Amino acid sequence: MPDLKDPRDLESFGIALADELPGHWHSTYHRHAEYADQFPLADDVWDMNLVSAAIADIVLEQDAVLTRDDGARLYVIGRPRHDEEYLVAAMAPSGLGPEAFRGVREPDGIAVPDDPARAAKDVTSDLLPRYEKAAALVQHNVDHPAPAPLSPAPEPERVVMTWYGDGLLAAKSTSQEAARALHENGFTWDPSEQAFVLSGDDTAHQARCVREAGAQLARHDIGVIMRHPPSGPGLQTTAAQPAPAPTRPAARTR
Known part of the structure; x- marks a missing residue:
């Protein structure tokens, strides 16, 4: 991991840039003792280009966060191997889940010169408009969340009736309602x-009996499937069945 000493006065640059930007901004400077120290803030950097690459590849000794009165944030670091340039990136709104960023493109950061006035013009004309647009889309997603996916419709209940060679008809029921209709x-x-x-x-x-059972089952939205007998001898049990309905069925309750 390259450890490039950054002699630039990032603290002073951050303060000067905050003063040049439109609106009310203030700068907070951070110095990092270890490589891992740069990530708690860097994780919010809204960039998939220059700035994220620098964060991943370089041990950053320092960074600055510029914060506007409305909560908008900019992340500022020295550009590695370019002594007269800085990198400025937007920071994503915090405290939101991934759905808030659905379909929103990152407002990638930019390189700016080591001149606060010129840097502020570049940030104002290029980065901030893209940042405002992306933030508005995120807020729209928050205000209009996508509907939860519909659960698949449950399989309709069916009674399977199987004819056997001796004329016997066997019916497999899947509920007490179906068992009652067959019994009755x-x-x-x-x-x-x-x-x-x-x-x-x-x-x-x-x-x-088949017609009357079918009509009673249909009133309870239970279908009937007629099948030929299986190839093996006897009836084949494919699933555990409910207990048979009583001779005098109990009244239905909800």
Whole structure:
């Protein structure tokens, strides 16, 4: 990590630059004993170009922060390897989450000459307008946060009915409401198969029970899926099922 001694009088330059800028600014000077000391302030530097590169690559012995009465802040350091120039960057508004900066481009800092009057003109004509625009966009994001993403709609409930070769119909329910509808329309709970079954001895009766169960399920927004039998023998349990509904169902409650 290069450790370039910076002989410039940054403290005096910061004060002079603050006096030259339009509005009311004051300068706060900081001296750093160690490399890590530069980051608590540097982390707020709103730059992805010259200034951030200097902060990352050079051990900065000193910096200055210029603060305007409304809270706007500018970060000032000597430009490495350019003895007659300084770097000035905006500092991002503090205390905001990443969503506040959504879609906002960083108002990258600029190099200015070692002349406070000329430097103030460059900051006023170039950096500050971009800073004000970016800050306004951040405030807009704060005032108009993006809506929270909608949760995916829950999968609609379905009762799966499977026909078997001997005419037996087996139904898998996913809720007590579905179990009740099946039970009330002729289906019988078979604990060994974990399914409601309806024999095919009387096909007309079986068809009527299926229609009436389907209509009752539809009133509760529960669909019905009809399937052919699985290739293996017997009924296949794919998921734990609710207990069968009682013969006389209890009243619904909310």
